[in-house]
Amino acid sequence: MWTRALWLGLRASAGGRRGFPSKADPQGSRRVTAELIEHLERLALVDFGSQEAVARLEKAIAFADRLRAVDTDGVEPMESVLEDRCLYLRSDNVVEGNCAEELLQNSHRVVEEYFVAPPGNISWPKLDEKEPFSHC
Amino acid sequence: MLGRTLREVSEALKQGLVTPTELCQRCLSLIKKTKILNAYITVSEEVALKQAEESEKRYKKGHSLGDLDGIPVAVKDNFSTAGIETTCASNMLKGYVPPYNATVVQKLLDQGALLMGKTNLDEFAMGSGSTDGIFGPVKNPWSYSKQYREKRKQKSHGENEDSHWLITGGSSGGSAAAVSAFTCFAALGSDTGGSTRNPAAHCGVVGLKPSYGLVSRHGLIPLVNSMDVPGILTRCVDDAAIVLGILAGHDPKDSTTIQDPVKPFTLPSLTDMSKLCIGIPKEYLTPELSSEVQSLWSKAANLFESEGAKVIEVSLPHTSYSIVCYHVLCTSEVASNMARFDGLEYGHRCDTDVSTEAMYAATRREGFNDVVRGRILSGNFFLLKENYENYFVKAQKVRRLIARDFVNVFNSGVDVLLTPTTLSEAVPHTEFIREDNRTRSAQDDLFTQAVNMAGLPAVSVPMALSSQGLPIGLQFIGRAFCDQQLLTVAKWFEKQVQFPVIQLQELMDDCSSIFENEKLASASLK
Numbered sequence: 099m100w101t102r103a104l105w106l107g108l109r110a111s112a113g114g115r116r117g118f119p120s121k122a123d124p125q126g127s128r129r130v131t132a133e134l135i136e137h138l139e140r141l142a143l144v145d146f147g148s149q150e151a152v153a154r155l156e157k158a159i160a161f162a163d164r165l166r167a168v169d170t171d172g173v174e175p176m177e178s179v180l181e182d183r184c185l186y187l188r189s190d191n192v193v194e195g196n197c198a199e200e201l202l203q204n205s206h207r208v209v210e211e212y213f214v215a216p217p218g219n220i221s222w223p224k225l226d227e228k229e230p231f232s233h234c
Numbered sequence: 235m236l237g238r239t240l241r242e243v244s245e246a247l248k249q250g251l252v253t254p255t256e257l258c259q260r261c262l263s264l265i266k267k268t269k270i271l272n273a274y275i276t277v278s279e280e281v282a283l284k285q286a287e288e289s290e291k292r293y294k295k296g297h298s299l300g301d302l303d304g305i306p307v308a309v310k311d312n313f314s315t316a317g318i319e320t321t322c323a324s325n326m327l328k329g330y331v332p333p334y335n336a337t338v339v340q341k342l343l344d345q346g347a348l349l350m351g352k353t354n355l356d357e358f359a360m361g362s363g364s365t366d367g368i369f370g371p372v373k374n375p376w377s378y379s380k381q382y383r384e385k386r387k388q389k390s391h392g393e394n395e396d397s398h399w400l401i402t403g404g405s406s407g408g409s410a411a412a413v414s415a416f417t418c419f420a421a422l423g424s425d426t427g428g429s430t431r432n433p434a435a436h437c438g439v440v441g442l443k444p445s446y447g448l449v450s451r452h453g454l455i456p457l458v459n460s461m462d463v464p465g466i467l468t469r470c471v472d473d474a475a476i477v478l479g480i481l482a483g484h485d486p487k488d489s490t491t492i493q494d495p496v497k498p499f500t501l502p503s504l505t506d507m508s509k510l511c512i513g514i515p516k517e518y519l520t521p522e523l524s525s526e527v528q529s530l531w532s533k534a535a536n537l538f539e540s541e542g543a544k545v546i547e548v549s550l551p552h553t554s555y556s557i558v559c560y561h562v563l564c565t566s567e568v569a570s571n572m573a574r575f576d577g578l579e580y581g582h583r584c585d586t587d588v589s590t591e592a593m594y595a596a597t598r599r600e601g602f603n604d605v606v607r608g609r610i611l612s613g614n615f616f617l618l619k620e621n622y623e624n625y626f627v628k629a630q631k632v633r634r635l636i637a638r639d640f641v642n643v644f645n646s647g648v649d650v651l652l653t654p655t656t657l658s659e660a661v662p663h664t665e666f667i668r669e670d671n672r673t674r675s676a677q678d679d680l681f682t683q684a685v686n687m688a689g690l691p692a693v694s695v696p697m698a699l700s701s702q703g704l705p706i707g708l709q710f711i712g713r714a715f716c717d718q719q720l721l722t723v724a725k726w727f728e729k730q731v732q733f734p735v736i737q738l739q740e741l742m743d744d745c746s747s748i749f750e751n752e753k754l755a756s757a758s759l760k
Binding site: 134137138139141142143144145146147151154155157158159161162164165166167168170173174175176177178179180183185186187188197200201203204205206207213215216217218219220221222 | 330331333446447460484486489490491492493552555558559561562565569576577578579580581583586587588589590591592593594595598599602604607608610611612614615616618624625627628629630631632633634635637670672676687688689714
């Protein structure tokens with residue numbers, strides 16, 4: 099089964115890179131490394147905020163690991179319960195809109211008809227540039 | 235009047251025995267009296283009174299819009315309501331006023347319903363207790379009921395009356411409490427993993443989760459797009475059917491609604507029970523299930539059997555994995571859905587202006603509570619390139635197995651499944667908060683979330699009071715899009731068990747006189 103081999107391969111390489119315990123580990127628990135924390139915080143743009151949050155993530159991962167026990171050979175992933183139906187597509191005609199003013203009212207920073215954002219070409223600082231869990 | 239069914243009140247309005255304005259004012263007054271429950275975040279008094287006025291004009295002309303004209307309803311605060319603050323009980327949306335109505339809200343308003351207000355919930359509907367919103371927890375009206383208080387007096391003396399209040403369950407706890415305390419006749423909740431049925435069982439009301447695709451999600455601030463459904467909370471099954479009839483149907487603004495024509499329906503009385511087959515999933519008999527719920531479940535099964543229905547044990551083999559599967563899919567979809575909250579176009583925005591990313595991060599830190607952040611981070615973990623196959627896709631495959639389990643059971647001739655809704659009756663808040671939100675959700679959603687994964691309709695019907703005087707509800711699960719059949723069975727069951735009315739006179743001292751007058755007025759309705 100090439101999918102299973104691929105899955106095992108992915109796990110092994112993931113384990114090597116991120117310092118996860120080897121497959122021999124009976125607990126199968128994943129340590130959440132500082133690297134992973136930084137990576138997730140950057141992707142989610144949400145911070146952990148405390149050691150407790152990291153512990154909660156570890157528990158969540160351990161909980162999710164239980165799925166491994168299910169045999170899903172030959173099973174297709176299910177995206178929606180309505181998969182055997184055609185999604186409705188309406189005709190490509192403009193039927194509403196012209197509400198720019200209403201929509202702009204909900205924003206905190208607006209200039210004429212623009213939403214104002216801070217400069218976008220400055221990347222989120224790396225972990226060592228930030229204080230760890232400075233925001234609790 | 236407030237204790238009556240929708241049809242009865244509608245009839246009373248048509249006959250002029252009561253006016254929409256009177257109804258509205260009584261409900262508003264009750265809302266004030268039951269403020270301790272913290273069921274409402276926003277009470278839209280002016281809006282409701284204006285709507286009542288217009289409804290009254292219609293009734294005077296004899297042009298009522300239907301069964302819901304002039305009827306007070308409440309809406310959970312994660313449905314967009316034009317001109318009325320919609321917060322999702324989160325700092326992220328505090329002060330946010332949507333420019334449009336959710337389709338289901340619009341449908342209610344088009345039928346002339348009076349919008350009493352927006353009800354409290356767990357932040358972004360994440361939780362099973364309605365305890366984690368920024369406006370504080372919702373208190374279960376049964377904490378103040380005569381039934382519960384009397385049982386407690388027998389056990390303990392001289393304890394601070396309010397310190398031991400009970401949770402409503404969640405996340406639509408505010409809606410359930412609002413309906414249970416007679417402040418409205420129907421309330422909208424949302425159901426992603428049991429968020430409508432769980433509080434319904436704890437608050438002794440009917441909680442309906444329609445089939446996925448039957449009711450529009452446009453305007454419902456999404457949690458899990460493939461599982462969310464607007465839920466309906468009422469005091470009796472017939473009322474839920476009336477509301478469903480109004481809300482169901484294709485919505486061009488929600489392409490996940492089915493296009494089959496849907497008409498409002500009435501529920502027939504079940505006369506020939508011999509044609510009915512009830513399934514009892516054996517995997518739902520878990521050790522964590524309280525003995526009281528278990529015995530009520532047994533009693534219900536026996537009731538069906540004694541009346542001539544076929545009651546058989548069935549198997550849903552992947553039940554033990556469904557909560558894990560739900561956990562992965564839910565957090566993954568949440569991670570995606572919460573990405574829209576960046577402070578730019580709406581909602582909270584922080585003061586940092588250094589860079590876009592810094593602004594987004596600070597805004598989201600300030601706007602979301604720990605629960606939401608925790609789920610976003612877990613979801614992002616499961617969606618990482620190296621984890622995608624092992625977790626997310628794996629969970630999607632398990633989802634298919636779970637959905638298939640249900641299909642197999644229904645194909646074997648079962649019409650409706652009968653299961654518990656919750657593990658036990660409502661617990662005191664002090665006990666509930668001993669475990670964190672994620673653990674609690676995993677425990678409490680046990681019987682309810684598999685239904686969301688399969689997209690099936692389900693309804694929680696209150697059955698009886700526990701030895702502590704608290705409501706216990708049972709869940710019926712139907713075939714996809716067979717909501718009418720499901721509700722027909724539920725209605726029969728409701729009539730058989732005659733669940734007692736909550737006695738809240740202590741909480742609403744001078745309201746008891748209103749209930750007295752009601753009895754005189756109701757005599758003329760017969």
